[in-house]
Amino acid sequence: MPRTAKPSPRRPAAKPRRPAARRAPAEKPYHHGDLRRVLVDAAFDLVGEAGAGAVSVREAARRAGVSPGAPFRHFQSRDALLAAVAEEAQRRFRAEIDKALAKAPADDPLKRFRCLGRAYLDWAMRNPTHFEVISSRRLFDHGKSAAVTRDNNEVVGLTESLLKDAHARGQLGPSDLKQVLIGARALVYGFARMAIDGHFPRWGVAEGEVDRMADAVLDLFISGIARRPGHTSA
Amino acid sequence: MPRTAKPSPRRPAAKPRRPAARRAPAEKPYHHGDLRRVLVDAAFDLVGEAGAGAVSVREAARRAGVSPGAPFRHFQSRDALLAAVAEEAQRRFRAEIDKALAKAPADDPLKRFRCLGRAYLDWAMRNPTHFEVISSRRLFDHGKSAAVTRDNNEVVGLTESLLKDAHARGQLGPSDLKQVLIGARALVYGFARMAIDGHFPRWGVAEGEVDRMADAVLDLFISGIARRPGHTSA
DNA sequence: CAAGCCGTGTAATCGGTGCTTACATTCACA
DNA sequence: TGTGAATGTAAGCACCGATTACACGGCTTG
Numbered sequence: 391m392p393r394t395a396k397p398s399p400r401r402p403a404a405k406p407r408r409p410a411a412r413r414a415p416a417e418k419p420y421h422h423g424d425l426r427r428v429l430v431d432a433a434f435d436l437v438g439e440a441g442a443g444a445v446s447v448r449e450a451a452r453r454a455g456v457s458p459g460a461p462f463r464h465f466q467s468r469d470a471l472l473a474a475v476a477e478e479a480q481r482r483f484r485a486e487i488d489k490a491l492a493k494a495p496a497d498d499p500l501k502r503f504r505c506l507g508r509a510y511l512d513w514a515m516r517n518p519t520h521f522e523v524i525s526s527r528r529l530f531d532h533g534k535s536a537a538v539t540r541d542n543n544e545v546v547g548l549t550e551s552l553l554k555d556a557h558a559r560g561q562l563g564p565s566d567l568k569q570v571l572i573g574a575r576a577l578v579y580g581f582a583r584m585a586i587d588g589h590f591p592r593w594g595v596a597e598g599e600v601d602r603m604a605d606a607v608l609d610l611f612i613s614g615i616a617r618r619p620g621h622t623s624a
Numbered sequence: 625m626p627r628t629a630k631p632s633p634r635r636p637a638a639k640p641r642r643p644a645a646r647r648a649p650a651e652k653p654y655h656h657g658d659l660r661r662v663l664v665d666a667a668f669d670l671v672g673e674a675g676a677g678a679v680s681v682r683e684a685a686r687r688a689g690v691s692p693g694a695p696f697r698h699f700q701s702r703d704a705l706l707a708a709v710a711e712e713a714q715r716r717f718r719a720e721i722d723k724a725l726a727k728a729p730a731d732d733p734l735k736r737f738r739c740l741g742r743a744y745l746d747w748a749m750r751n752p753t754h755f756e757v758i759s760s761r762r763l764f765d766h767g768k769s770a771a772v773t774r775d776n777n778e779v780v781g782l783t784e785s786l787l788k789d790a791h792a793r794g795q796l797g798p799s800d801l802k803q804v805l806i807g808a809r810a811l812v813y814g815f816a817r818m819a820i821d822g823h824f825p826r827w828g829v830a831e832g833e834v835d836r837m838a839d840a841v842l843d844l845f846i847s848g849i850a851r852r853p854g855h856t857s858a
Numbered sequence: 859c860a861a862g863c864c865g866t867g868t869a870a871t872c873g874g875t876g877c878t879t880a881c882a883t884t885c886a887c888a
Numbered sequence: 889t890g891t892g893a894a895t896g897t898a899a900g901c902a903c904c905g906a907t908t909a910c911a912c913g914g915c916t917t918g
Contacts, residue, residue: 701906
């Protein structure tokens with residue numbers, strides 16, 4: 391695949407490329423300072439600019455100002471490079487989740503639960519291509535990255551424990567917790583993907599409405615699982 | 625991309641390219657019978673075998689027994705070929721939806737609504753790669769195919785009208801219909817994508833449980849929007 | 859029936875891609 | 889200070905999408 395056949399912006403060079411180990415930056419040291427890092431950054435940017443499909447080893451090498459074979463010293467394959475990008479994306483995603491939860495009321499699990507969902511949607515809609523990388527396999531094999539897997543499992547555990555806390559406090563109705571967990575996750579993941587995959591226009595949701603709709607749908611779901619007058623909580 | 629680097633079966637050639645003009649299809653007529661159809665079928669199979677990424681014009685040509693340039697007489701680009709595959713997939717998807725609705729009780733909109741969701745999930749999980757083709761843009765531009773767009777809009781309209789009917793019959797609670805529509809769609813789409821993208825294992829849902837979980841989640845959502853004792857329906 | 863247009867196939871070619879191998883350079887450590 | 893390991897370059901393979909010039913032959917038309 392011509393990989394969307396970019397005109398290949400190709401930086402005008404001008405890369406000091408680091409203070410050089412000892413003296414005189416000397417134009418172009420044979421060894422790149424931290425090629426691995428630069429390659430991941432370049433690939434990360436490529437994902438942001440045109441999606442995972444736009445990532446090519448050669449383009450990353452071009453942006454790093456290095457020969458086409460060089461990246462293979464650091465990444466066994468294109469997929470490995472993409473996996474590194476996924477790890478970076480997953481790290482940032484996780485950080486935003488944590489930040490949002492830090493701002494949420496510490497003593498209301500159900501509100502924290504909702505806040506988690508909202509933060510998830512916010513990040514996904516603001517970083518659609520990176521979200522896709524960390525979400526859909528086929529773009530890269532999640533099993534290949536222990537870091538992504540671990541981070542993911544932590545988010546799962548976090549979600550689960552918030553739900554359990556809410557249940558313990560009597561905030562939830564009689565529904566099965568696991569079903570609620572999966573339902574919530576499906577709802578949020580589906581909403582994010584609808585946005586990313588461009589489904590909203592044909593479902594009658596205009597660009598500017600998406601944010602409010604996100605809130606409304608979260609509220610709808612939560613009101614559906616919350617304890618209601620007239621029901622016991624178990 | 626080596627596009628999964630197939631060993632490239634490559635027919636044993638033997639193309640005398642005989643006159644064979646008049647009768648007896650004999651060996652190999654210069655003109656293929658219906659190359660376009662055969663190419664779409666081949667590409668359709670490729671999607672089923674290894675996903676949309678595995679579709680290459682050359683492989684489709686190989687399977688059709690024609691030269692690599694031949695497909696371009698029928699499809700302007702690889703994307704156009706993929707769009708044709710998407711149309712075929714969308715057609716089959718739509719057919720299954722209609723079939724399922726034909727079996728559903730005609731006088732219970734809410735049950736028909738649930739049945740539609742279940743049929744959606746069934747088809748998606750049985751045809752993950754084709755579902756992905758008709759769902760995520762980036763694989764092909766939905767705007768390029770009027771047929772896919774039309775079919776999609778019909779499904780949207782169908783869903784919407786079922787919901788309206790349910791509301792008119794007092795089967796629903798006081799929630800905003802549009803929010804219910806989007807919530808339902810997000811839930812179902814998200815569930816399907818979780819299955820396709822391999823999320824269920826890390827969310828604690830084993831292979832064999834997915835089907836029951838699908839039912840449970842549908843019920844959970846519907847019970848959340850259905851009219852409940854103690855509430856008026858509007 | 860013959861002529862020839864034109865749709866549809868082939869062959870050759872171009873540039874882009876992932877990836878490998880052989881070689882060159884430099885760093886870091888003994 | 890010398891040397892091996894790490895890391896870059898150069899060249900090249902196979903595959904891909906896409907384009908072009910040319911070959912075939914079914915079809916209409918005179």
